[in-house]
Amino acid sequence: MARRMRRSEPWRLIVAIALLLAVVGGLLYAWQDYRDRAVVTKPAEAPEGPAVTQIVTARMAGxxxxxxxxLSGIVQAAATDTRWGGLLKSGRVAKMPYSVDYTVDLSRLSTRDLQWNEAERTLIVDAPDIVADRANVDEGQAVVVERxxxxxxxxxxxxxxTRVSRAADRAAVREATSPERLAQARELARGAIARTLAAPLNAAGQPDARVxxxxxxxxGRSGARWDQSRTPAEVLGNGQ
Incomplete structure (x- = not known):
């Protein structure tokens, strides 16, 4: 029994060291993230000098x-402020450019989302829905039109x-996520996805295929029954 306990002690030590390293690594990552976001970064060549404008971090990702x-345009935002029990009242109205991008995550597509209609020579793509990205409001180009x-x-x-900026952001998001704008974005997305998937079909000898x-x-709105006897991979393989 004593031998078994002694044999297990090295493994316990290894596990303890691994847990310690994990905790230290987590603390180090948290400190680095805090430092990047909240601590003033000094120039490398003059760490004791004044703060300057510089890139703190840069990460490239696919x-x-x-x-x-x-979606882009001009947004108008208004805000008011009341102080001293209502004695001091002030307001501001500003206009500024904004833009919102719409994206589709193609990494979510799988072979189960693709169907091939042999009779119609049509590839049916069940795409994930579009997503409206975060609104980009250009406060640097803001113009105060009323005070x-x-x-x-x-x-x-x-x-x-601060309130004008937040109001502009909320207005841009409301406009971008309205049913009308989402419908317009989906129609544009159809063309973009169809062009993306038409290229491999054309290369595989299916230039007349429709997407x-x-x-x-x-x-489920359409009553048409698509021919699923051949997968898109088989169609591409036969074309090649």
Whole structure:
């Protein structure tokens, strides 16, 4: 019994060291993330000098999202501020450019999402739905078109700027996610996805093949029965 306990002690030590390294690694990652985001970074050549504008981190990553549309325009945002029990009232109205990109995550497509209609020579693609990305409001190009308030304190001015920015962001998101805009983006997405998938069909000797793209909300509406006797991979293989 004592021998078994002594033999297991090295494994316990290894496990303990692994857990310790994991904890230390997690703490190090958390510190690095905090440092990148919240600590002023000094120039490498003059670490004791004043803070300067510089790139703190830069990471390159591959993207599987296909950008299919972009909504852009001008948004108007208004905000008010009240202080000193209602004695000081101020307001601001500003206009600024905005844009919102719509993407489709093609990495979610699998062979189960593809059907081949032999009679119609048509590839049916059950695509994932489009996603409206985060609104990009260009505050640097903002123009204040209206101000109100006889005396605006520094704190009130800062609060008005923050509220105007948030109001502009909310308005851009509402517009981008409205049923009308989403419908427009889906129509543009059909063409983008069809062009993307038409290229391998053409290369496989199927230049006349048609690509039909459907989205989740549209599935099951059509009464047509597609021929699934051959998978798209078999069609491409025969064409080659």
């Amino acid at each position: 993207m599987s999202q296909l950008r299919v549309a972009r 109100s308030g006889t005396f605006v304190t520094r704190g009130a001015g800062e609060a008005l700027g 039909v793209v459907t989205f989740p909300a549209e599935r």
